Amino acid sequence: MHSLFGSRKSRHHIKYNNISPMLPIHFAPLQGYTDSTYRMIHSKLAGGVDVYYTPFIRWEGFRKRETTDGRTVKGDMRGKDVRDIEKVNNQGIHLIPQIICGNTDELNHLSDMIAEQGYSEIDINMGCPAPMQTKLKRGSGLLPHPDLIEKMVGEMEKRKDIRYSVKIRLGLEDANDWMAFIPTLNDAPIQHITLHPRTGRQMYKGDVNMCAFGEFYAECRKPLIYNGDVKSVSDIEDIARDFPQLAGIMIGRGLLARPTLAREYKDGKEWEPERRREIVMAMHEHMLNFCTTKYKVDSQILLHIHSFWEFHEDALPRKVWKKIMKAGSMKNYLEAVREV
Numbered sequence: 130m131h132s133l134f135g136s137r138k139s140r141h142h143i144k145y146n147n148i149s150p151m152l153p154i155h156f157a158p159l160q161g162y163t164d165s166t167y168r169m170i171h172s173k174l175a176g177g178v179d180v181y182y183t184p185f186i187r188w189e190g191f192r193k194r195e196t197t198d199g200r201t202v203k204g205d206m207r208g209k210d211v212r213d214i215e216k217v218n219n220q221g222i223h224l225i226p227q228i229i230c231g232n233t234d235e236l237n238h239l240s241d242m243i244a245e246q247g248y249s250e251i252d253i254n255m256g257c258p259a260p261m262q263t264k265l266k267r268g269s270g271l272l273p274h275p276d277l278i279e280k281m282v283g284e285m286e287k288r289k290d291i292r293y294s295v296k297i298r299l300g301l302e303d304a305n306d307w308m309a310f311i312p313t314l315n316d317a318p319i320q321h322i323t324l325h326p327r328t329g330r331q332m333y334k335g336d337v338n339m340c341a342f343g344e345f346y347a348e349c350r351k352p353l354i355y356n357g358d359v360k361s362v363s364d365i366e367d368i369a370r371d372f373p374q375l376a377g378i379m380i381g382r383g384l385l386a387r388p389t390l391a392r393e394y395k396d397g398k399e400w401e402p403e404r405r406r407e408i409v410m411a412m413h414e415h416m417l418n419f420c421t422t423k424y425k426v427d428s429q430i431l432l433h434i435h436s437f438w439e440f441h442e443d444a445l446p447r448k449v450w451k452k453i454m455k456a457g458s459m460k461n462y463l464e465a466v467r468e469v
Contacts, residue, residue, distance in 0.1 A: 150369075151394075151395065152365070152369050152375060152376075152377050152378050153179040153180065153376070153377040153378075154177060154178050154179050154180075154365075154377065154378055154379075154380060154391040154394065154395075155178070155179065155180045155181075155182065155323070155354060155356075155377050155378065155379040155380070156168070156171070156178045156180070156181045156182065156379075156380065156381070156384055156391075157182065157296075157323075157356055157379045157380060157381030157382075157384075158181075158182040158183055158184040158185065158227055158381070159184065159381055159382070159385065160184040160185070161184070161436060162184075162385055162436055162439075162440075163181070163182075163183075163184060163381075163385075164184070164213055165183075165212075165213050165214075165215075165218040165219055166218075166416070166419050167416070167437075168181050168219065168222060168224070169218070169219070169220075169221075169222070170412050170415045170416060170419075171384075171388055171412065172221065172222045174388075174408055174411050174412050174415065175388040175389050175391070175392055175408050175412065176391070176392050177389070177390070177391025177392035177393070177394065177395045178222075178384070178391045179223065179377070180223045180224075180225060180377075181219075181222050181223065181224050181225070182224070182225050182226075182227045182252055183210075183213055183214055183224065183225075183226045183227050184213070184227065185227045185228060185229040185254045185257060185268075186206055186207075186210045186214070186226060186227065186228045186229070186239060186243070187206075187207075187210075187228070187229050187230070187235075187239075187262075187267070188204060188205075188206065188228075188230060188234075188235040188238050188239050189204065189205060189206070189207065190203060190204045191203075192204060192205035192207075204238055206239070206242055211242075211246075214226050214243065214246055214248070215246065216246070216247055224248075225248075225250045225251065225252050225294070226243050226246075226248055226250075226251055226252070227251070227252040227253070227254050227296070228240075228243070228251055228252070228253055228254065229253075229254040229257055229262060229267045229268055230253065230267060230281075231265050231266040231267040231270070231271065231277075232266075232277070232280075232281075233280050233281055233283075233284045236253070236281055236284055236285075237284060239251075240288060240291055243291075244290055244291060248291075249290060249291060249292060250291070250292050250293075250294070250320070251291050251292075251293055251294075252293070252294045252295070252296055252323075253281070253293060253294070253295045253296070254267075254268055254296050255268060255269065255271050255272060255278070255295050255296060255297045255298075256268060256269050256296045256297045256298040256323075256325050256329070257269060257329075258298070258327075258328075258329040258330070258331070258332045258333075263301060263329055268329065269297075269298045269300070269301045269328070269329030270301060270329065272297065272298065272299075272300045272301050272306040272307070272310065272329070273300065273301050273302070273303070273306055275309040275310040275313060278310045278313055278314075279310075279313050282313055282314075282316075282317040282318075285317060285318055285319070286317075286318055292320050293317075293318065293319050293320065294319050294320045294321045294322070294323070295314065295317075295319055295322055295323070296322075296323040296324075296325070296356070296379075297314075297322060297323070297324055297325070298324070298325050298326070298327055298328055298329055299324070299326055299327065299328055299338060299341050299345070300328050300329070301328060301329040301330060302328055302329070302330045303328070304328050304338055304341050306328075307324075307341075307345055311345070311348050311349065314349075314351065315348075315349065315350040315351060317351075319351060320351075320352070321351055321352040321353065321354055321376055321377070322349060322351050322352070322353055322354065323353075323354040323355075323356050323379050324342060324345055324349075324353065324354070324355065324356065325337075325356040325357045326338045326339060326341050326342040326345070326357055327357065333382075336358075337357040337358050342355070342372075343372075346372055346374075346375075352376030352377075353372075353374075353375055353376055354375065354376055354377040354378065354379050355368050355372065355375055355377075355378050355379065356378075356379035356380070356381070358383070359378060359380045359383045359390075360383045360386065360387065360390075361383075361387075361390070361399065362390070362393050362394050362398070362399045363399075364383075365378050365390075365394050366394075382440055385439075385440035386440040386441055386443065386444060387405065387444065388408060388409060388412060389404075389405045389408050389409075393405075406469070409441070409469075410469065412437075413434075413437060413466070416434060416437050417430075417434055420433045420434050427458055427459045430459065431456065431457070431458075431459070431462060434462070435453070435454055438450065438453050438454060439454070445469060446468075449465065449468045449469060452464075452465035452468070453465040453466060453469075
């Protein structure tokens with residue numbers, strides 16, 4: 130862990146009181162992976178997660194929808210995003226819808242529609258590195274524009290029905306972008322900040338910048354959550370030790386690769402591989418049952434079930450993982466899975 134994170138300076142100061150030694154675990158959303166079906170299966174079989182987030186919801190101005198009073202208006206959320214946040218599909222978990230927006234109009238439209246679904250918390254994605262979003266000044270594309278962030282904060286201040294949080298990176302291209310907008314976030318009416326210490330242009334390449342994270346940690350006056358390259362219980366424990374006033378740890382790809390990671394952390398020890406495997410196979414059985422019920426053609430089933438295994442590449446023998454991912458029929462797929 131230390132070779133990954135490098136040296137850390139002791140620059141920390143006490144900011145929050147009564148923080149539990151056992152940090153809350155937040156499950157970072159990933160488009161195409163952590164939908165409501167996966168979240169429910171994970172919460173029931175793997176568990177250990179305190180807060181789940183939806184993959185980001187965007188406003189699509191070209192769509193049309195009918196209002197409750199019969200008018201047809203421009204702009205809407207995608208139907209699958211609406212279904213994904215419906216309360217009936219997320220029972221028994223603490224779910225925070227995440228949105229991505231590039232201006233105050235999008236922020237307000239999305240906030241209105243999510244509030245109509247019965248939610249009082251919204252996470253704003255200011256960290257997405259996808260070029261299709263950043264070129265629209267969404268996600269990490271917002272970070273070089275502190276004036277736009279300030280305008281959004283102004284809209285947040287007007288709303289009494291929503292508690293906002295933000296997920297950010299250090300910047301888009303410049304790892305010092307955060308220095309220009311941290312004063313705004315410190316004064317904003319937000320519940321917490323989640324920081325992934327890379328730039329948007331880095332995507333997920335290279336090491337996380339823990340020196341920059343330490344600098345942000347020292348300046349941040351809001352509850353701060355760490356996100357980025359967390360893959361083991363010792364990773365969580367190292368971060369919690371080095372940054373003792375953190376408000377939580379957010380994990381995305383690490384939980385997809387090791388669904389039991391949050392439970393292992395809560396247990397205070399890493400599980401034996403066989404126990405982890407049993408949970409993964411139970412989750413797979415539930416996911417496969419869902420896919421075979423929803424989709425009738427092998428190609429459709431395989432398209433969706435392959436995503437379950439995508440992040441398990443490092444945990445499985447290379448030959449087995451490749452057989453699973455390349456299986457073109459259910460017969461070949463099930464034979465490959467039996468080798469896990």
